[in-house]
Amino acid sequence: MAMSLGFVVGILGVVILSHAAYSTVQYRGLLKIMEEEFPGPPLIVVIELLLGLVFCMWAALTVPGTFLSIHPHSEENRIVSLPDNLDFMIFNHRARVLPVEMDLKLKH
Amino acid sequence: MVSKTEETQLNRLENQVDNGGGGAWEYLCLVRKLKVRRSEKVLKYGLSILNDLKKRSSLGSEEWTLYEQVAIAAMDCQSLDVAKDCIRLLRKAFPESKRVGRLEAMLLEAKGSWAEAEKAYSSFLEENPLDQVIHKRRVAMAKAQGNISGAIEWLNKYLEIFMADHDAWRELAEIYVSLQMYKQAVFCYEELILSQPTVPLHHLAYADVLYTLGGLENLQTAKKYYASVIDLTGGKNTRALFGINLCTSAIGQLAKGRNKEDKESLELQSLAATALEKDYKQRAPEKLSLLTTALKSLKVSS
Numbered sequence: 001m002a003m004s005l006g007f008v009v010g011i012l013g014v015v016i017l018s019h020a021a022y023s024t025v026q027y028r029g030l031l032k033i034m035e036e037e038f039p040g041p042p043l044i045v046v047i048e049l050l051l052g053l054v055f056c057m058w059a060a061l062t063v064p065g066t067f068l069s070i071h072p073h074s075e076e077n078r079i080v081s082l083p084d085n086l087d088f089m090i091f092n093h094r095a096r097v098l099p100v101e102m103d104l105k106l107k108h
Numbered sequence: 109m110v111s112k113t114e115e116t117q118l119n120r121l122e123n124q125v126d127n128g129g130g131g132a133w134e135y136l137c138l139v140r141k142l143k144v145r146r147s148e149k150v151l152k153y154g155l156s157i158l159n160d161l162k163k164r165s166s167l168g169s170e171e172w173t174l175y176e177q178v179a180i181a182a183m184d185c186q187s188l189d190v191a192k193d194c195i196r197l198l199r200k201a202f203p204e205s206k207r208v209g210r211l212e213a214m215l216l217e218a219k220g221s222w223a224e225a226e227k228a229y230s231s232f233l234e235e236n237p238l239d240q241v242i243h244k245r246r247v248a249m250a251k252a253q254g255n256i257s258g259a260i261e262w263l264n265k266y267l268e269i270f271m272a273d274h275d276a277w278r279e280l281a282e283i284y285v286s287l288q289m290y291k292q293a294v295f296c297y298e299e300l301i302l303s304q305p306t307v308p309l310h311h312l313a314y315a316d317v318l319y320t321l322g323g324l325e326n327l328q329t330a331k332k333y334y335a336s337v338i339d340l341t342g343g344k345n346t347r348a349l350f351g352i353n354l355c356t357s358a359i360g361q362l363a364k365g366r367n368k369e370d371k372e373s374l375e376l377q378s379l380a381a382t383a384l385e386k387d388y389k390q391r392a393p394e395k396l397s398l399l400t401t402a403l404k405s406l407k408v409s410s
Contacts, residue, residue, distance in 0.1 A: 074342070077112070077113075078112045079110070079307055079308060079309065080115045082278070083109065083142065083143035086143055087241060087245075087275055088244055088251070090249075090251055091183055091252070092253075095185060095186055100185050100186075102148075102152065102185075104155050106155065106159065106190050106194060
């Protein structure tokens with residue numbers, strides 16, 4: 001539910017931004033016809049741009065879900081133990097003399 | 109590297125499988141990914157999957173990886189018949205495979221026929237002199253036979269070619285520590301810290317060896333590395349907190365006449381002591397009195 005709302009808001013933000021771009025281009029075309037300078041987009045378009053920015057940013061933060069931690073000492077990422085060196089594993093340990101009493105066989 | 113989330117996940121899966129819930133295949137995959145050594149459980153649950161025809165066919169092509177994993181676990185638990193059967197099946201499926209040949213040589217090692225295994229490994233190395241795993245198995249065999257100096261020699265030769273293999277550096281460091289050749293062990297740990305500076309356990313081992321060597325400079329460096337362990341683990345490593353206390357008191361004993369950095373080191377020691385007491389109160393409150401008396405004796409002697 002939250003994800004689809006985020007999607008909708010994101011799409012809305014993109015639509016607002018593209019509408020602002022289109023209206024700026026049109027405004028500039030109009031000024032060219034009237035042979036005036038182009039100081040910048042009109043105030044309404046600037047407000048529209050800011051609104052589009054806010055919508056897009058909110059959607060970008062909501063849609064991906066929970067962010068993963070990057071701290072090496074956070075509770076999830078903390079390295080607890082090194083891998084046992086299995087390349088150097090030797091079989092000459094005390095389990096050799098005290099074998100585990102399991103009647104296990106590969107049945108085929 | 110096993111992180112905290114992975115460790116909790118492993119323990120949870122292990123409990124689940126032990127108490128009869130499903131999830132044996134996920135447990136085996138996790139053990140393989142994390143490279144931990146749980147040979148008994150791998151053998152028991154791996155065989156339960158392999159002996160069941162339905163479960164085996166649902167694995168598809170991954171059943172051969174499972175055969176390999178169960179074969180190694182069987183060798184570790186000294187069930188050599190199981191290992192022989194698994195390897196026989198693997199050999200039938202992959203007749204020209206070097207990986208299976210390596211397993212067969214490991215089986216010879218596990219049986220104790222060192223000379224034949226040595227012959228097999230040398231023949232593998234003639235075909236491909238740069239096979240890392242075979243080199244390491246030769247070192248492991250020398251270590252298993254008790255020929256520690258031979259193992260050191262092989263391992264040094266291996267590290268001259270493959271200098272980036274940090275598992276091998278760690279193995280060499282542990283061998284040196286077992287022989288009390290601490291200066292060489294210090295060199296190995298320095299290599300490890302250079303290649304993996306964010307792993308706090310290497311810093312911890314380095315600091316331990318420096319503290320064992322003793323001498324004022326080594327103790328000061330050891331204190332710095334214990335502090336970096338605390339930094340990297342967010343204060344959760346009890347051994348490093350103890351290390352700081354012991355280093356400060358040992359430095360204080362050695363440098364009795366000089367009053368250079370008294371305040372700073374005392375502050376660090378008292379902070380570490382407070383952190384230790386808080387940790388003990390939370391996790392082992394009945395041992396708190398032992399801890400406070402031990403810390404007090406450290407402070408008095410410094």
